[in-house]
Every structure is written in C-alpha cells, then in structure tokens.
Amino acid sequence: MRVAITGGLLADEGGAAPGTLLVRDGRIEAVLALGADIGPVDELIDATGLSVLPGAIDLHTHLGDMDQSDRETFFTGTRAAACGGVTTVFEHPLSDPPTLTGDDYAAKLELAARQARIDVGLWGALTPGRLDAMRDQAELGAAGFKAFTCSSGGSYPPVDLATLEAGMEIAAKLGALVLVHCEDGALVDLGAASLQAPAVPLTAERFQASRPPEVELAATLQVLELAGRTGCRLQIVHVSAPAVVDAILAARAHGVQVTFEHTPHHLLLDAAEAAQLGGAAHCAPPVRERALRDGLWARLRAGAPAIAASDHGPFRAAHKQTSGDDLRGVPLGIQGVQETPALILDACVHGDPTGGAPVGLGRAVSMLSAEPARAAGLWPRKGTLRPGADADLVLWDLATPRILDAATQQRGMHQWSPYDGRTVRATPTRVLLRGATLAVRGELSAALTGQIVRPTLAPQLPATR
Numbered sequence: 001m002r003v004a005i006t007g008g009l010l011a012d013e014g015g016a017a018p019g020t021l022l023v024r025d026g027r028i029e030a031v032l033a034l035g036a037d038i039g040p041v042d043e044l045i046d047a048t049g050l051s052v053l054p055g056a057i058d059l060h061t062h063l064g065d066m067d068q069s070d071r072e073t074f075f076t077g078t079r080a081a082a083c084g085g086v087t088t089v090f091e092h093p094l095s096d097p098p099t100l101t102g103d104d105y106a107a108k109l110e111l112a113a114r115q116a117r118i119d120v121g122l123w124g125a126l127t128p129g130r131l132d133a134m135r136d137q138a139e140l141g142a143a144g145f146k147a148f149t150c151s152s153g154g155s156y157p158p159v160d161l162a163t164l165e166a167g168m169e170i171a172a173k174l175g176a177l178v179l180v181h182c183e184d185g186a187l188v189d190l191g192a193a194s195l196q197a198p199a200v201p202l203t204a205e206r207f208q209a210s211r212p213p214e215v216e217l218a219a220t221l222q223v224l225e226l227a228g229r230t231g232c233r234l235q236i237v238h239v240s241a242p243a244v245v246d247a248i249l250a251a252r253a254h255g256v257q258v259t260f261e262h263t264p265h266h267l268l269l270d271a272a273e274a275a276q277l278g279g280a281a282h283c284a285p286p287v288r289e290r291a292l293r294d295g296l297w298a299r300l301r302a303g304a305p306a307i308a309a310s311d312h313g314p315f316r317a318a319h320k321q322t323s324g325d326d327l328r329g330v331p332l333g334i335q336g337v338q339e340t341p342a343l344i345l346d347a348c349v350h351g352d353p354t355g356g357a358p359v360g361l362g363r364a365v366s367m368l369s370a371e372p373a374r375a376a377g378l379w380p381r382k383g384t385l386r387p388g389a390d391a392d393l394v395l396w397d398l399a400t401p402r403i404l405d406a407a408t409q410q411r412g413m414h415q416w417s418p419y420d421g422r423t424v425r426a427t428p429t430r431v432l433l434r435g436a437t438l439a440v441r442g443e444l445s446a447a448l449t450g451q452i453v454r455p456t457l458a459p460q461l462p463a464t465r
Helices: 074-083 102-115 132-140 161-174 185-193 204-210 213-230 242-253 264-268 271-281 290-301 340-350 361-376
Strands: 002-012 015-024 027-032 043-046 051-054 056-061 086-091 119-122 144-148 177-181 233-236 258-262 393-397 427-433 436-440
Touching (some): 002 393, 056 074, 056 340, 056 361, 074 436, 102 119, 102 132, 132 161, 144 161, 161 233, 177 213, 185 204, 185 213, 204 271, 213 233, 242 258, 264 290, 264 340, 340 361, 340 427
Parallel strands (some): 002 043, 002 051, 144 177, 177 233
Antiparallel strands (some): 002 015, 015 027, 051 393
C-alpha cells in the first residue's frame, strides 16, 4: 500500500512545516513540499488545517491484569490509547498477579499479542530474590526493569538499596534500562503511621502531607548515586517536584545516564484541585501544591528534557469513590492513557496552567514521542517523521475547543476521569498504525492489531539541552 497525507502541518521535535508525507508498506517513504509530485497512491488523505504528528508513545501504563473481569485489559486499554492518539504503550509489571519471573513475562506477552490494538512493549521486574529472572525476561524481550523503593500498596515487592544496586549491575551488563518509583520507603512508612487514627478521616490534605517532596527527593538522590556507580541507564518515573528535576539534571551534567517522566496530573492539577476531586486524583507521589506544579513548568520552559507518560492506573469507579472526604481504602492510581496526548498538546501549544509562554508544538512532540522513543530504544524507528520510521501517525485538530467527557472520551474499561469537564484544543481526528487508519475521531475504524515491540538494548539517550 502507498498512502499520501497532504495539506497538513508536518511536525516533529525538529520543527514544523506544511508538506506531504508518503507512506509505503507501513513506513514513511518520503517527506515532500506541498505541491510536489507524489505519483500514484492507493489512498490520499487530506490533512488541510490539521497537524500531522508521530504517534504518542506512553512508557508508563498498567494494562495487563490477567483476564480479570473487572480490571483493565490489553484490549480495553490499548483501545482507549488508540482513540487518544497513542500508538505504542509500555506496560509495567505491577499487575495482578505481578510479572516477576520469566514464565510470568511469557504469559503476559501471549496475552498482549492476542489482545492489543496498538504496539506494546513490556517492562520486566527488578525485585528481591528474583534478580536471575531479569536475564530470563531480557531474553524474552524486556529492555527495562521496574523497581519500587517503597511499598507499592499491592503485591509487588519493593527493593532495598543493596538489591537495587545488584539489579542495576545486571541491567548495565544487559544494556537495559531500570525504571524506579522513587519515594523513600522508611519515610513513606513513617508518614503512613501518622494516618492510622481510625476516627480521623484520611483527607487528601493529610495524605499529601504524609508524602511531601522530601520523601521523593531522598529516594531519588540515593537511586541516582547507585546509577552513577553502576553505569546503569536509569529512568525516574512520575517526577512531581522541582527539586527532584534539579537533582536529575545535576546528575546528568555529571554523566549519569538518567531520563525522567512527568504525568498530566502532576503537570495540570494542583493539591487544592486534587482535594476537590477526591479518589479520582488519589495517587503517589501525590498531586503537589500549585507552586511546586508551577516549578515543573518553569523547568520545562528552561529546557528540561522530560518525557510525558500517563501512569495509567485503572480501577472501577466504585473503588475510587470516597465516603465524604475520607480516602481510606481508595487505591492509588489515575487513569488517563487516552487523555494524555490531548492534555499535553493543549498545555504546550495553547498555554499551561501557570499562564506562562507556551513551550510550543515541537516540545510537545518531543515529550510525547521523540524522548520516549529514545529512552525505550525505539528511535528512529518510532517517534519521528523521518523517512524509514514506522508510519504511526496522528492527525490533530489543534484549534477547535472540546470538552473532555469521561462517558465518551474514555474507551477503557471504566468511565471516570479527573479531567472530566476540562476544555482542550486538541482532537485526534485520525490515527494511523503503520500507515493504516486505526481510529477516526475517537472511534476505532478497523480491526487492526498491534505488535510486540522489542527495543534494542543500550538505547540512545536524549541529548542534554
């Protein structure tokens, strides 16, 4: 098949210009100026008035609960992702049951291959007593391993520093990435103990106070030191505090191979809004005070090379409901794999919550596509409009306002969203996977299936800006 997409603004991290994309057999064949001869094509797509971007790559999702009837699945999760302009997701091993061994990984691979509507990669596990499983999972395709420095709140075991260092040494030899949830376990436990009085409601304010930015920073500093010592490539997930960004950038300047993520909820919500939203915004690290949220944007404007990721944590709406303002028993997690690209594009192009100058379309593409592709070992196969890349493409209307509605916007298992009612100027009008149309205006249009991606080891890191 030969497809031409013409009339739109072609945009990746390198810049944006009107032009025509030619696609042949699932890959970008050429980037041409408007009006250039395109020759015979099987399909001509008119993108007039739209922006043509690489598909978003979400490195942090939780999708693979093993065929449980009331939890997100690879089918429902990747369906939601596709309708939102995400063409590749990476699933974390914090599932039910967790993906701790080679056999666990193989079973989840089979499930993902059977159900996924878009491309999927699986991270492996770095957990106590199972470091040998890292090699087993790497042989099956894992190019990265997840670790927690505190309790996950479920059955996924946290690591002590000795285990983490040993796992990092293995990862360094494999050329693999280690992804770490950085909150200091002892400080988290201390904060949790302060919340135990049964007669006192666990409000959002009390929860936020129990896990302040210092808890995140303490763990981050320890993990950065271990990464520097072992030579391991590191990714700090869901960074929520400016001081943590500063520590990461300082470590990068001293040669530590580290990347980091921001989520939409940490970039767009603040602590007061989270308190009003209740269970729908209950997560860890918590949503921070407005001044700290604004500090993240200040660093983005200064060039901090962040990755945008959803940390999609789906639960039944009933599980996220509170009794009054009491969050006791409400699971930690915010779902948003479908909304993330639109939220990030709207904030980057039209203005973030701080009211500062927009960081721009190129920066949004960098956060959503290029930086994730590099960190995951998929660049330049994905995350770019360069010839030879997979034709995973999204046509965006970045002018027309719309209101996010959980009942229609969310195509996952559960219809709730902390972004319900928010106005954005970013609508994915057409999503293509390897050149074939997968979704049109939020509705799947073809029975396409995704592929399992096997990233190359020792990926190229984003250039320090």
